[in-house]
Amino acid sequence: MRISTEGTLHTVTRRLTQQDIARMAGVSQTTVSLVLNNRSDAEVRIAPETRERVLRVIRETGYAADPVARRLADRRNRILGVFTYEAVFPTVSADFYHPFLIGIEERAQEAGCDLLLFTSAGAAGGRRRIFSEDSRVRLADGCLLLGRTLDRDDLARLLAEGIPFVSVGRRDDAGAPVPYVGAAYADATRALTERAIALGHRRLAYVGAGEGAESTVDRIRGFTEATAHRLGTDLVVRPDEPSPATAGDALAMHLRAAGRTAEQVLDALAAAGVTVALAEDAADAVAIVHAARARGLDVPGELSIVALGAPTRPVHVDIDFTGFRMPRQEMGRRAVELLTELLENGGTPQELLDCELIDGSTLAPNNRR
Amino acid sequence: MRISTEGTLHTVTRRLTQQDIARMAGVSQTTVSLVLNNRSDAEVRIAPETRERVLRVIRETGYAADPVARRLADRRNRILGVFTYEAVFPTVSADFYHPFLIGIEERAQEAGCDLLLFTSAGAAGGRRRIFSEDSRVRLADGCLLLGRTLDRDDLARLLAEGIPFVSVGRRDDAGAPVPYVGAAYADATRALTERAIALGHRRLAYVGAGEGAESTVDRIRGFTEATAHRLGTDLVVRPDEPSPATAGDALAMHLRAAGRTAEQVLDALAAAGVTVALAEDAADAVAIVHAARARGLDVPGELSIVALGAPTRPVHVDIDFTGFRMPRQEMGRRAVELLTELLENGGTPQELLDCELIDGSTLAPNNRR
DNA sequence: TCAAGACGCTAATGCGAATTAGCAACGCCG
């Protein structure tokens, strides 16, 4: 059948419906639906020849069920929403989030799911928001959330409205527990800190934000636990150099990287007699190593540097850092898996994936003792 | 209201509907819909205080219309489908398609549209297909198609079913004209070929597939037209070296790159006395230059090389090629624009965007005369 | 012979919004 679209000359073949198929096959719409969904429960029986007849018409016409109507009726889509606070593609090459997306796409494809990118969220011009004027989050069966920090109110609302989602990256409760797949930052950081201590280091510094995002808090926790247990320093390390937490000659300090040049960081480290610095962001680690070497300092001979993860900003990493690798692609994959499980059975999955420690060449025994 | 999902313990806050809002505001569902869509035609009138009352309830509850139902009712989504024959993210960094996607996302965001990636298409394992078992193409208002070649049957079916779409890259008719935004390969290639001829070159070779994909056919056309008009060679250049098209001492030949090493290509070029080779794929151009220099040949002194576009395969391009740049990001943007126009007014937009010629340093005057 | 399944299918309903047709109340005019 050809009908013309209002206001235009071009004609469009009207879309086939189950009703049409039913007519052609001489059965009811219900039957078509049943055949289509391959329902062969005890509840529902279709004679083989009827089924065949219907299937033939479907094959001949190339009919496919309208996904929208389908979703409206049975509340399922096989569409997973992906929300990011920034554009997905532009920065992607050297980008921190890219590996997550690779994993997500891979697993989604295996699961037969399509991905809906909420690009429209930022139409207003500012930062993207999950709940915009007419948000399409509900179109998807569930959502994946990416971002260093997620808006707490958004999370709370997601939770309150019962929208299924999984965060990539651990999140604190937002009124209720948040489903997530994270990286075991605390464990990895603790292990590296202990390794430094085992190599004779007694004065250690954590360089980074140190508070705010969960990913940061976790690392700081690993750091302080290790220093406290092995060196007897305070369990609370305040984010500022005036009050480093010391115990005897041992010291565990926390240096804010934001707003400081690598030079200034180096000065502060030197002033405190620090022999190993653990940088939250590999980009900072790179800057510090370059600044140190420019200053004639031997890394790791005179100053060891540990990189606690991948660079958040695009930088060229030409250094073989001691540190850890977060399983980003795997986290993406796992997030999709957890989301589909959550869609099946509900629940609030929370998982931390182990980070792989990297030996590297920027952590050496302490030689200043 | 809390209801429990069948078979699970976890409770879900049922989603608000217009019916709920209507009840709360003491009006009908129709009124809520009208207010929501800000309908103030002469046809429909809502008293300001009623409108305000409804809006207040909407604000207080944070209600948002269900996009699925919306689409079912008025057949519009603000969702654009993106189909690619391969995974979107994995290769993306060094990838040929990445710039298109950047442009698409940019423009989609400006237009307030979300992007639906048809990742599920390839669940079967093989090459992705547009029309899979239960394809979700129809969920989107329209689709963008990416790929060096697109399946002709898929295109024909898209056309036949009246699914709105725009191809990124020119396409031959598939039963009917195909809407597209392409790059003006023919013009760019013709211009570069003429420039080579103007520099005294008389024996030229086109290196690449030469047939098949439209993008290739267009380039070959530019090449043959230029050589035929300026040198008097045949207008048909057959894709094999046994029958180069000559006219006097002038020659325009076509060398298949596939299945040949750069060494073999060089041999063939030398045997034919070619002084300038135009490579369809920048990746081939790179290989040829390296092979030539390894052989002690001066590029461009003894052999000029022109790159007709960007590399299709990921390679490190460390050479300042003479050639052209296809406006990939712009093409992505334009594709979105054309698609939205097509959705508004119908039609079959076909557009070629100009390529920017790059002077570079791999094309020099012919010194063998 | 009759009640009780098994069998094969369909009518009716719901999902949540948009839209169409139209109804009641009111004011105005002749």
Next chain:
DNA sequence: CGGCGTTGCTAATTCGCATTAGCGTCTTGA
């Protein structure tokens, strides 16, 4: 005072599919 137009709203229907309840017809077993 009756007819008419305006104003402000709603009942009913539609979109295409999934699902529930149930209906006739045929066996079977007792």
